[in-house]
Structures are given as structure tokens and as C-alpha cells.
Amino acid sequence: MAGLTDPNLLFAAEGRPLALARDLYTGVKDLPIVSPHGHTDPRWYALNEPFPDPAHLLVVPDHYIFRMLFSQGVRLEELGVPTLDGGSVETDGRAIWRRFAEHYFLFRGTPTRLWLDHVFAHLFGIDEPLSAGTADRYYDTIAALLQRDDYRPRALFERFNIEVIATTEGALDDLKWHRMIRDSGWQGRVVTAYRPDAVVDPDFEGFSANLDRLGEITGCDTGTWVGYLDAHRQRRAYFKEFGATSSDHGHPTAETANLSDAAAAELFDRIRRGSDDERERKLFRAQMLTEMAKMSRDDGLVQQIHPGSWRNHSPGIFQKFGRDKGFDIPARTDYAAALKPLLDWVGLERDLTVILFTLDETSYARELAPLAGVYPALKLGPAWWFNDSPEGMRRFREMTTETAGFYNTVGFNDDTRAFPSIPARHDVARRVDCAFLARLVAEHRLREDEAHELARELAYTLAKKAYRL
Amino acid sequence: MAGLTDPNLLFAAEGRPLALARDLYTGVKDLPIVSPHGHTDPRWYALNEPFPDPAHLLVVPDHYIFRMLFSQGVRLEELGVPTLDGGSVETDGRAIWRRFAEHYFLFRGTPTRLWLDHVFAHLFGIDEPLSAGTADRYYDTIAALLQRDDYRPRALFERFNIEVIATTEGALDDLKWHRMIRDSGWQGRVVTAYRPDAVVDPDFEGFSANLDRLGEITGCDTGTWVGYLDAHRQRRAYFKEFGATSSDHGHPTAETANLSDAAAAELFDRIRRGSDDERERKLFRAQMLTEMAKMSRDDGLVQQIHPGSWRNHSPGIFQKFGRDKGFDIPARTDYAAALKPLLDWVGLERDLTVILFTLDETSYARELAPLAGVYPALKLGPAWWFNDSPEGMRRFREMTTETAGFYNTVGFNDDTRAFPSIPARHDVARRVDCAFLARLVAEHRLREDEAHELARELAYTLAKKAYRL
Amino acid sequence: MAGLTDPNLLFAAEGRPLALARDLYTGVKDLPIVSPHGHTDPRWYALNEPFPDPAHLLVVPDHYIFRMLFSQGVRLEELGVPTLDGGSVETDGRAIWRRFAEHYFLFRGTPTRLWLDHVFAHLFGIDEPLSAGTADRYYDTIAALLQRDDYRPRALFERFNIEVIATTEGALDDLKWHRMIRDSGWQGRVVTAYRPDAVVDPDFEGFSANLDRLGEITGCDTGTWVGYLDAHRQRRAYFKEFGATSSDHGHPTAETANLSDAAAAELFDRIRRGSDDERERKLFRAQMLTEMAKMSRDDGLVQQIHPGSWRNHSPGIFQKFGRDKGFDIPARTDYAAALKPLLDWVGLERDLTVILFTLDETSYARELAPLAGVYPALKLGPAWWFNDSPEGMRRFREMTTETAGFYNTVGFNDDTRAFPSIPARHDVARRVDCAFLARLVAEHRLREDEAHELARELAYTLAKKAYRL
Structure with missing residues (x-):
């Protein structure tokens, strides 16, 4: 390993599997990046201001x-993570960076290490390992580069060879940054995605007020089931104007329901009045996944289902620092029973695409691959979150390919808010897929010409096609 | 890879692990096929008529x-799958074949692809890949060969070097094809297996009429618990006359029960009158697994338990096309608690063999290997259905061997109705096992002489012994 | 493979991964053994008598x-396992040994085989495989060596280069063997660990009498909640006098609870009076895990939680032979929900260490690594019991490292009562870890200098640090 990254990263150590992987990778490493699902901030592309200091x-x-x-x-607090009550936290970027550098050894064996070393090497041109001893040199180098125009968001977008990137906005978002991007004349393709959790999940903070606001924005009567559904249809159409080709749903489970119109309307009334019955709130979320699938069938938005994360597991951290502070713990997740109501309704549709994700790898071979391998509406999203890692992606291929094939999967998405790491993440995914294909070829399970075709599909084509981009 | 199949298929890419695997495989590749569990049609062997066109x-x-x-x-319909109402479907074999060939790329990375290429190459002598462009040439070649006498069922049976094959018949079957085979004087050994699901599962279509019929066939009073059990005993004895050495049980779960005679008789009465209590129907199935195990202890039939498949998951497909149309989705399956009533009764018996299968790989290391590694009555069936694949079989060995050893497993069975693919399936299994053994030898965990002995056990001896064939 | 063990055991077959693994292993193979959790008998070290015959x-x-x-x-009975009623069993060591030798082939592919061959080769100097034919020669060789002074417990302890070993004693144990070791002046470091299952689990045989006895020993009133907790505190302090740095808890599940003082006191009263409510007994066990964690926070004992084993699965064996006769079957085990009450209370503590074990590998990547990768109080114990095997340890690293890193794991412990096999077990663990690190280096995911550092941490330092030894 010379410098921070080796050209043979993640390939077999030697021999024909190495040669094959390298060869496959050569054919895909420079393909444009299609990033159909992620969480970068559209404000960056709209304003194109310099990024903050390295630590922030x-x-x-x-x-x-x-x-x-x-x-x-x-x-x-020592890492600068802000508290909800505005209590004092470290604000000095350099101090935070030094603390991080001292502990960088903790990431040995993790994907974070791979992504960061890739960023350090390829984006910032650094070739010595990060440690307490090199922390300042790192900080100064990166800080200086971030001041340059060619390190602003749009320049990086172009340098990263991003063909299209999707951000995610809530249903109530006015998409003003997207409008600004569109109006700016800049050619970078940034699209939104419809994320209605805040107006679909009765447990979401401010749910009732959110529905009021949804009514104001759309002019629909969100006091009724019919008006509420119409409001969703309007917002989906609005999001489509800003390039949205997908919706995204982060539910605690994959449960769906298929109530009659009358029963659904009645349930909505109870929910709208603030039902405190946990089962009703759960049933409402389940029903809404099916409703969203039906709307997808009608308006063509690809439906993404991201279930199974127990958010904000620690109340102590949640109360002090708020949401999404690393305390999201995967939960065992069912699909075969949970999705049945939705599938009974729209699973056989050939023009609908529902993309399933999981944090529970036990479902790959047991449920997800068998479901995606037969229902025309279903496809499998890539290894997600904690599983977006070399071992995780390898297990995903090993456990889904034999039953679902490659063509019921949708390529890679980076799912990140860490913009500078996007090329690194796609690079890791491409390498892992090439190594997997190389193994199939080396074991004579696949011809070499097929592997080349597949490498391109996995790196580029499948994502474009599945997400209709 | 020259032609469609490579001699080193599924072995390590190179070096000593390759050499070892090849060497082990050389010792077992020509062993006769013992096929102790499958679903080929005994009619084929009885009538010995030519097979239909390639597509059918x-x-x-x-x-x-x-x-x-x-x-x-x-x-x-485009693939010729018949509808229940006799609605029009494609009947032209060539048209179906072309459609299949166009989509053959979908099978990249799947076991179906390995089996089919093996059949194309070794049975039909084809050496170019199947695609839209070669579809007709394939079709003509195969169709012509299927007309030849040496491609009729019995000739293939002999060419395949099948020492014995088991079919599966329902409890009500008259076994006339098996009788015809026996009376024909042909030497091929085809045995039946006792599959009583239709008279054991209250949810089976026509369950009540099935029990009436069971009474007629046996002369037992299937209106009473005692008569019903006697009827089973009679049918098992009848099946044994036609070579049966095993029974087979396809239950939704592995649940067993161990009711007192009185309680069982009472439950039977309620079930016989058509209980609509789901718990009672479930309990009856559970009780019957234990009853069958007790009969196995008495009459020596090996009991196979195949739990955990959610059959006919899509009601739309079920209503239009009927059972078994690819919509069988594995379910999470418990064993440690579910089997306890049966094991409490007969688990310590040393002359009883109960073979467990699973579609839920999470149970391999956690429950199945620990159970089979201690209960004398238990053995582990090979990787099943979706898991009957190179990665699936490899995981099976990796997750069961260290706790259950090799000798609490029962070799391979093909579980197929696709007669031409039987040699291919056994070949893939032998290769995967040889590759696994080669790895153990290469890592110095096993001596080479032991690996040779084990290769033979896994390919041939264990199945014969476990199934008492 | 020359003789019974090969220097390259468990490493990659060849090339750079082999060279790297061998190199890493060279750096750690002679490190002292730290054995922070095990079940050897302190009597051995106290009395230092010769071990019995090879079979016993x-x-x-x-x-x-x-x-x-x-x-x-x-x-x-044929293996000399004593029955509860004193019924006749084989007592002739040589006869038992021969029976074992005849069946030694059953262990092919298991860790037992690796451990035993290591013991035969390295401790007893034997270099031909064990079989019926060599049984007597083995027996005579081993029996003769066991008579020698340099094969007595203390001599082996020193020969094994054991820096420190922990035994496990029940809360009621008087620790007299530990006292005798201490008073003997021998320098070997043998410490105890606090295992209170018999006074914490209402289902334990003699629970009520055990609590009475706990009261007598400590002078606390174990008829009250406050007195009962005080008794624990006293015993923990007593165990600390004999070197204890940890407590150990073998619960059926990982469930914890966090009742108010009043509710806990009330629950204790009902339990103390012999509640036959299964939910109450379960809740009491759950509450006690949290109480023990709180005591650990105060007195610094590291808390080990070993959940998920269904003990004594076969009532037939339990009635005839008693506890722990190989019929312990792992059960599916939850952590994210089960541990939440404990974690809500003490999970963010930075001075507390709670080490989690599992027999359910599905929890590694889904729950355990995400939990240990964020809660300061949590660390992951090594692959346990059936998973303490080459494939099991490899899966542990593959499924935990990417999310929890190496530094939230605690190195290896042997968990054994089989004293002679301790070096073998640590050797296997060191080899597997070195092979894993070698793969990371060969795939350029880790630098070689980091791997050397990590090899030492995994083999030695982490266990010392985590267990505060």
C-alpha cells in the first residue's frame, strides 16, 4: 500500500481473481455517478458557497x-455536536479535528476509514496516515483547499462526474433551493425525492400541525381522508416538477395494510383527532405505505421503503442533542407477512417499482430475494447504512443473487449527507461488485463478457433504469 | 471457460485449493446417483414415452x-403456464423457448443457470451460450434428440447412473405407476415416499373428503382417532411394499405437540367436524408430526420434515393459476421450541431417523446444528430449495459442520421434478462439497485421506445410509 | 500436514495472505495467556494433585x-457420565478412551478436533492420528505423563504461560480454594468471578434456601429488598478480595428492567414468598441485571452477560444425568429492546463496562455491533460456545468489525473447564484473528503496521484492559 489508497483496494490478493477484478473495474471506474438516493443539502448547490472548516x-x-x-x-460536546439547549460545546474546528485525529485508529476495519482515506488522498492529495502527529498538517491542507473556487459545491459536483443526484425533502418543503438551482442556469442535475414521514407517521413531532400546514400549502381539506390523499397527490406532482422520480418512506417496520376506503377514512378520522391507540397509529402508517404504492402506480414515482431502524434509542442523548445522533439501532424486520397487503393490491403491477431496503440481513436470502425474484413490482435496494460496507455489500450479493439474480437489484446508492465522500462510496461499491463478479468468473460460474456487462449495469445502468432517471 | 461448462467449475481459482478440490472431485464424480428425495413423475418410468418438446x-x-x-x-401465459379456467395461454413450444432464451441473461449468478448449462452441454452436446440468437438452434437440437430412444426416461435413468430414485406420492395415491414399473421387469430402482399432507393438514383443499377417501381405501373408520391412525399405518405399510423408506411432511412450521391420547382423540373429533379454530387446526398438524414420528419409530420409515414455506403467497396468482407457481416465500422458522414435544417423546431413540430441512438459514448454526449434534434421532437434510445453490450449500457446511459434524448430515438430495437436471444438481453439490473439503485441507484442518473419505460419504454413502436405501 | 498440527493451521493456503498471517502470528504466538473468563476448578491450583487418567x-x-x-x-453410560441415581456406568478409563478413539472421526471439521490434536501434539508429544488402532498407545503415553510432576496443574499453568486466569464461583461459595492458593505462596495468578445466578434466578434449584444461606453468610436480611441488595454488595466485595474483577450472568434472555425502588421492593417480596407467576420471575431476573449493572458502576466489577442458552433441553437426560449434559440449545436472542432499560440507566457511563455475549449470530451485525459501536458502557465479548470455532470467530469479525471496530471488542476468552486445552484454544483464536487481519492487509484495507498492533491487542491487550486485569 503506497500512500493512503492502493489501486487494488478490496480486490483478491493475487492471481486470476485479482487480474479479473482489476480488469472489470477498469471498465467502470470512470463511469458517471448516478446517485438516486441521498441526503446532501440542495442549499449547497443553490448558493455554491465554500464549505466550512475541515472539522465542521x-x-x-x-x-x-x-x-x-x-x-x-x-x-x-467535545466533538462540537450542538446541544438542544444551546449549552456550550467545542466550536474550534482545529480542536475538534485534533481530537478526531487522535482517535482515528478506532476506525481500523471500518468503511468510514476507507471513505475518509479515499477523500484525503483523492480530493485533498494527502498521502500520509492521519494521526495525532499529522492532525495539523491535515487541517491546514484541507482548510486551504476548501477556500478555493474549485472546491465549491458545484465545482466538486462536476469534478465528481455526477450525472444526477437526488436529495430528499419533506412533504412540506417549498423546494426553494431546488427552484434556485433550476433558475440559476447551472447544468448540474439535482432532483428532489418525496419524503412524507412527517405527515404520514402519527408519532412524528408536530404531526397534527404538519397536517394543518399540508392543507394550507395545497388548499386541500386535510381534515378528511379524501382531502388528505389529494394533498399528497398535489405535493407529489409538485415534487415531480423539481425532478422527483421517487418517494422515500422511513417506517419503523415494513408493515402495510389494505383497508377498505370506508375503514381507512374512519381510521383517518380517529388519527386526525389524535388517537392515542398505538395499534391505530401503527395501522395508519401501514395503510399509508399501501396508499403511497397506489399513488406510485398512478403517477410513476418509484417507492422506496426503508424500514427497521429504531431511531433515537437513548432517551438521554435524544433529550440533550435531539434526533439522529448515532443512536439508531437496527431491528429485526419482517417482509413476507408485512408487505402482503400492499403486494396483494399492487405487487403484480409491471409498471410499478417498489424498492425494498433492510437493516436485517437475515431477510436477504430468506424473504427479500424470494419476494423480489417473483413480484414484478419489487426490486431490492443495495446494502444499507451499517451494511453499506465491504463485508456488508459482499454478503448482500452472496445472499440475494442466487434467488433474485442481479436484475432485480437496483445498483448502488450512497445514502449520504457527506458530499465529499460520494466518489469514495461509489468507488468502494464498484470495487466490491467487481471483486464479486471476478470470483464468479474465476469459479467459472459466469463468462468474462457477461461480467463486463454486469459490472456496468451494477455501477451505472441499473440505478438509472430502476429510478427512472 | 471453454464451451458451456468448465472442468473446474466451482473450485477455487488456482493453486493448492484448486488442485485439492479437483483431486477430491475426481474420486466422486462418477459415483452412482442416490436420489432419496425428489418429485419426478413415476409415470415417466412406467410408460417410458418420449419427453415433450424442449419448452414443455x-x-x-x-x-x-x-x-x-x-x-x-x-x-x-406467455410462458405457457396453464390457467385454472382454461383461458388461452401460449402453446407453441418454440415461441415459449424463444421468450425464455431472450431472457436467459436474467439467470446470471443463479443455480438455474449452472444446472441448465450443464444439461445443455452434457445431455444435449451444445457448446454455445443460449440467447435470442441461438434459441432456434437450441430448440431444434434438443427437440431432435428428445425423439431418440436413448433419450427416453429409462434410457436417461441408466445413462445418469441413478442407483435409486425416490418419488413422492400422496397418501391417497394408488401407486399404479410404481406397480407398473415393478411389473415391467425393468431393473431401474424407483421407490415411493409417503406424503400425507392432504390427510393431515385441515387447511388442505378437500381435507374432509380426503379423510373419507382414506377410510374407503383402507377400510378403517376415519371418523375416529383410532381408525384414522390405523389408516395411516396401513397406507405406510402399502407404500413400503413399493419401496418407500421415508415419509415427507411439508408443514407451515416445525411445530409439534404431544397431547395425551384422550386429548388427541378429542381434538380429532373437532377437526373431523370441520373446526374453524385456527389454533386447533395448527395444533392438529403439530400433533400429527409427533404421531408420524412415533409410527416411524415402529415401522422404520425415515421422517422428513420440510417446514417454513409460505405457499401461494399471491392470491391473484393462486386464483388464476393454482398452486406452486413460484410464489412460495420462506418464513422465519423455529426449531428448538417447536420440535421439543416430538423430541421429548422420541428424540433419544437411536433407531429412529428424523431429517430436518429449513429455508431459514439463521437456524443452521443457532438451532439445527446444536440439535442434530446431540439428539440421536435427528439428522440435518441438505440446503433446501432456494438454498440448493453454490453459496447456499457453502453456507450450510460453514454453519453446521463445526457443531454437528459431517456425520449428522445426510448427503445430498435433488428435490426436483426436472428429471434432465438431476445429474447437474448432484454434480454441483459434489463440487461444492469437494471445494469445502479442499479448503479444510488447505487450511490444515483436515488430512487429505480424511477428505477423500468424506467426499465419498457426502456424495454417496450418507444418503444411502440415512435413508436406509 | 506433518504430524498432527501444521505451522500454517487456519491461515490462507498460499501467497501473500499466508505470508502475512504467518508474520502476524509470529508476533503474538508467544504472548502470555490472559484468560479472563473460564470455568477451571480452583481446587486444581490449590491442591496441585496429579490429574486423573486420560479419559477422566x-x-x-x-x-x-x-x-x-x-x-x-x-x-x-458407556462414556462414564455419572447418573444421578448412581446407576452403573463405565468406570474403566481405558474402555472409555477406546470408545472415544473409535469415534474420533466424528469430529472432523469441528473445533474439538483442532483443540484435541493440539493437546495431543504439543502437550503429549504424539504425532499420529487418534483412531481405534492407536487408542492404547495414546492412553499409555498420556497416562504416564500425567503422573509426572511437570504435568501437575501448577506446572502446566506455568508451562502454558498463563499470566492470569479467572475461575467462576457462585455467590454462596466460600472461595476456600482461592484462599488456599493465596496462602500457598505460589505465584500463579488465579482470580475468581462473581456468578450470582443461584440467588438471582427464581427458577434456580433451591432458590429460596439459597437466599436464606446468602443471609446467613452476609448477616444481611435477605427477607427484604434492601437487605438482599446489601448482601450482594457484601459478596461482591468479598469476591474482589480474591481478585475478582468481573461478575457473570447466565440468563435465558438479555431482558433487563428498570423498576422504581418501590416497585422492585414489592416484586422482591412476591418473589421471596415464592411467586409462581412466570412473568414475575422473568421480571425479577430482568431487574437484577440492571441492579448488577448499577453495582458494577459503583464497585468497578465488569459485568458479563451470557444470555440465550436453553439449558437442559431434554427432560429425559436432565432427570437421569442432571444439568449441563450437552443439551443446551441456543435460542433466538434480542438485545436492542431487551437491554434498553439497563442502557437507559447506565449505558452512557464511561467508567462502566458491560460485556455482551451471544449464541445468536444474527444479532452480531444487526444489534450488537450497532449497540457496542455507540454506547460507552458496552463491549462485545468474543464468539461464544458453539461459535468459539474457526468459522464462528471469522463470522464474528466479519459481522462486527465494520460497525463496532476492533476496539469495542474484548479479545479472546476460552470459557472452558478443559484446562489442558487452554493453550490450544488461545492458539486457534490468535490464528483466526491473524488470518482475518492478513486478509484486510492483503485487500489493502489496513496497513501492515496497524495489523501488527491489532494482532497484539486482540491476543493480549484488549482482554487485560477490558477486564481490568
């Missing part, structure tokens, strides 16, 4: 990083 | 194939 | 061995 760009907002340091005794 | 032999009846094409938008 | 040392007490032979039809 790379450390403070990255829950992969601060959760690991926290697990080893570093306090979140 | 290889595509139309194979749910692995049509489910994959269906998942990608091909309609079942 | 290596076969009769080892449930890994007799469960495998039992599963293949050998009766426990």
Missing part, C-alpha cells in the same frame, strides 16, 4: 464518526 | 424459471 | 465430546 465539514455532521468516538469515551 | 420439458414446469421471468415482466 | 481428564467432563458421540448412538 467532515466530523461534526457525520454520525458514523461521532458515534464511534462516543463509544470510546469522547463526549459529543 | 424444461421451461413450462420449472417454477425457478418462470418466476424469474415473471419478476421481470413476462406474463405466465 | 479429557473425555468424561467434556460436553462437546460426549454430545457428539451421543448423537451418533453411543450411550452416556
